[in-house]
Amino acid sequence: MATWLVKTEPDVYSIDDLARDKVTDWTCVRNYQARNFLKAMAVGDEVLIYHSNAEPSGVVGIARVCQVASPDPTQFDKKSEYFDPKATKDAPRWFCPDLKFVRKLSRLIALDELRNCTSLAGLALLQRGSRLSVVPVSEKHFDIIVELSSKASR
16 A cells, blocks of 8 residues: 655645545546646555645645545536646546545644654655656655654644
């Protein structure tokens, strides 16, 4: 089983939206490396949900992959800002797994707190220039982040 982190903007789709919906297809990712990570996700993989472009940005919850990636329907929708004219039903370019809500963390783990945690050295999210919306996370780092949520904020 692998562990991952996905970013979402809370004003577009938040952890509360996922809690309400229970399951969602993780659509609209338009970066080839991030797409490859989405395609690598397996049923049962755990996923940290990260609110980006928020004040503060940080990890807010946990989801689980409940369906492997299938073609992202937004690539075929001419009305969508994520429409891709080069994608076809026979040769899709973009994929999305289904994520199932597991739980909200007891508190948001802000980006600054993640940066200041020495045991998270090497976390892809913290690498200079890292802008991917989907990144693998080691099981050790996943567990540290979840554990941080049970401790009082620093």
